[in-house]
Amino acid sequence: MDNDKAQNPTPSFTDLMGAMAAVHAAQEPFFLGRLGAHFGADARALPVVAEEFPPSEHPNFQLAIETHLRDGGFTSELLGVSGGDMFRGVSLPDLLSPPPAMPGVGGAPPSQGPVQYRNVRLDEERVIACVASGLYLLGRGDDRFALLVRGPSDGGFRRSQLTVEVMARDNERAQRLLAELRVLMRRLNVYRSRVVILSEATDVFPAATKIELHSLPQIARDALILPQALLARLERSTIGFSRHRESLLASGRHLKRGLLLYGPPGTGKTLTAMYLASQMRDRTTLLLTGLGVKLLKEACAMARSLQPSLVVLEDVDIIAQDRESPDASCRSPLLFDLLNQMDGLAEDTDVIFLLTSNRPQALEPALAARPGRIDLAVEIPLPDADCRRQLLALYGRGLSLRGDDLAPLIARTEGVSAAFIRELLRRAALFAADAGRGTAVGEEHLKEALHELLVDGGPLTRSLLGAQAHRPS
Incomplete structure (x- = not known):
C-alpha cells in the first residue's frame, strides 16, 4: 500500500481540502x-x-x-x-x-x-x-x-x-x-479647577488646539493699587457670586455673567483679572490670548462642562478691530461669535466671562445691540495722586528710597500708568547702582530716570509704558 502511494504522488481530495483550509486560515x-x-x-x-x-x-x-x-x-x-x-x-x-x-x-x-x-x-x-x-x-x-x-x-x-x-x-x-x-x-477631568491656556497650534494641518496648564501666583490684595470702592465692587461681582452660589440659585437668580475691565494700557487690567482668578481657586480658569480667540467655541464648551468656571479674554477690542477691518477678506465675526456663545449658555450655568479692553468704544455698538451680555463694565483708571504714592511704595520695596518728600515726583507723574511707575523705579535703581550707591535710590536718581523716560525716550516710549496722557514739562 505504501509502495502504491509512493508511486502515485497525486494528492487525494482530503489532502486538497486540508491544504485549502490551511491556506484560508493563514489568510x-x-x-x-x-x-x-x-x-x-x-x-x-x-x-x-x-x-x-x-x-x-x-x-x-x-x-x-x-x-x-x-x-x-x-x-x-x-x-x-x-x-x-x-x-x-x-x-x-x-x-x-x-x-x-x-x-x-x-x-x-x-x-x-x-x-x-x-x-x-x-x-x-x-x-x-x-x-x-x-x-x-x-x-x-x-x-x-x-x-x-x-x-x-x-x-x-x-x-x-x-x-x-x-x-x-x-x-x-x-x-x-x-x-x-x-x-x-x-x-476625572484633569483640567478641573486648573488654569488652562488655549492657543492654536498652526504647525500642523489641520490646525489643532494647544492646551497648557498653568498655576496662578498668589496675588495679595494690597498688590492691586486701585480705588477701594472700585475693587470692592469687582470682588462682590465675582468672588461674592461664587461664595453665595447656592443661595442665589435657590432664589432663582442667574449665575452666568459678564464683566468688562477697560481703561488705558498699563493700568493693571490683567493683574486685576489674575487677582480675581486667584481668589476663586475652585473655578476652572480658561485664558484666551492672541490666536486663542479663535477657540471661543471650544473654550465655552469646556467652561460649560467644567463649571464653575471663569473665561478670561484679554484685549477683546482686537476682535472688534478684525470686524471693522476695511479689507473684507480679513473681517472676522469673532465678537458676535463670543456674544452668541454667551447666549448659548443656560442662565443657571456658573460661568463668568471676564473681558479686558483698551478701546471700549470699539465694543460698545455690538454690546449695546445685545444688552445683558455684560453685567458690569468697570474702568481701571490711570492712578491718581494717592494711588501713585502707593505704587511708589509697592514697587520701591527692596530699595532704600531717600528723600522724604515725594510730592514733586508724584506731581510730575500725573497721567502715567502703573507700568510706567514700575519701570521708573527699575531705571532709578540702575542709576543708583551705576553710581555705586547699591540699593540707596536718591532724588537725583529718580529725576534722571524720569527725564530718560519722559524726554529722552520720546513719544513712543511714553506710549509703550502707558504714559500717553502725560505732558512732559
Whole structure:
C-alpha cells in the first residue's frame, strides 16, 4: 500500500481540502479570529458605535478607561494595532476585513503590533501615557466588548480627533459603555479647577488646539493699587457670586455673567483679572490670548462642562478691530461669535466671562445691540495722586528710597500708568547702582530716570509704558 502511494504522488481530495483550509486560515485576518473567539460569534455581524472627542480629552479618556477597568468589574486584554493609512488610521471594520492599499496614501494592512502610547504633558510634574493605538478586549459577566482607541496623530497631515469605537453584541450595550466612560471623563477631568491656556497650534494641518496648564501666583490684595470702592465692587461681582452660589440659585437668580475691565494700557487690567482668578481657586480658569480667540467655541464648551468656571479674554477690542477691518477678506465675526456663545449658555450655568479692553468704544455698538451680555463694565483708571504714592511704595520695596518728600515726583507723574511707575523705579535703581550707591535710590536718581523716560525716550516710549496722557514739562 505504501509502495502504491509512493508511486502515485497525486494528492487525494482530503489532502486538497486540508491544504485549502490551511491556506484560508493563514489568510484570515488575525483580529477576525481573535474577535470571533472573544465574542463567540462572527464579529462581522456585530454592531460598532464610534465617537469622536477633541484631542484635549485624550488624558481624560485614558483616566476614565483605566478607572473603569479597575473598578467596573471587567476582565481586559490590550492588544497593539499597527498599520492603516496616514490620514484616518485603523477602524474596527478594517480589522475584520482589511481594505486594499490606496496608492500614494501610504500605510499597510492592519496587523498585530506593539501597543502605541502618546505622552500627554499636563504640567512640569505630571505626564499621562495615553494609548494612541490599541484594542481592548473586555468582559463583564456575560457581556463582551471590543474597544478600539485611535488617538490624534502629531505633525504634518494629522488626525485631529480622538476616536473611540465600541463593538458589542447589540447597539444598546455599546452605547451604555460609552455613556459610562463619558461620565467618568467628566468626573476625572484633569483640567478641573486648573488654569488652562488655549492657543492654536498652526504647525500642523489641520490646525489643532494647544492646551497648557498653568498655576496662578498668589496675588495679595494690597498688590492691586486701585480705588477701594472700585475693587470692592469687582470682588462682590465675582468672588461674592461664587461664595453665595447656592443661595442665589435657590432664589432663582442667574449665575452666568459678564464683566468688562477697560481703561488705558498699563493700568493693571490683567493683574486685576489674575487677582480675581486667584481668589476663586475652585473655578476652572480658561485664558484666551492672541490666536486663542479663535477657540471661543471650544473654550465655552469646556467652561460649560467644567463649571464653575471663569473665561478670561484679554484685549477683546482686537476682535472688534478684525470686524471693522476695511479689507473684507480679513473681517472676522469673532465678537458676535463670543456674544452668541454667551447666549448659548443656560442662565443657571456658573460661568463668568471676564473681558479686558483698551478701546471700549470699539465694543460698545455690538454690546449695546445685545444688552445683558455684560453685567458690569468697570474702568481701571490711570492712578491718581494717592494711588501713585502707593505704587511708589509697592514697587520701591527692596530699595532704600531717600528723600522724604515725594510730592514733586508724584506731581510730575500725573497721567502715567502703573507700568510706567514700575519701570521708573527699575531705571532709578540702575542709576543708583551705576553710581555705586547699591540699593540707596536718591532724588537725583529718580529725576534722571524720569527725564530718560519722559524726554529722552520720546513719544513712543511714553506710549509703550502707558504714559500717553502725560505732558512732559
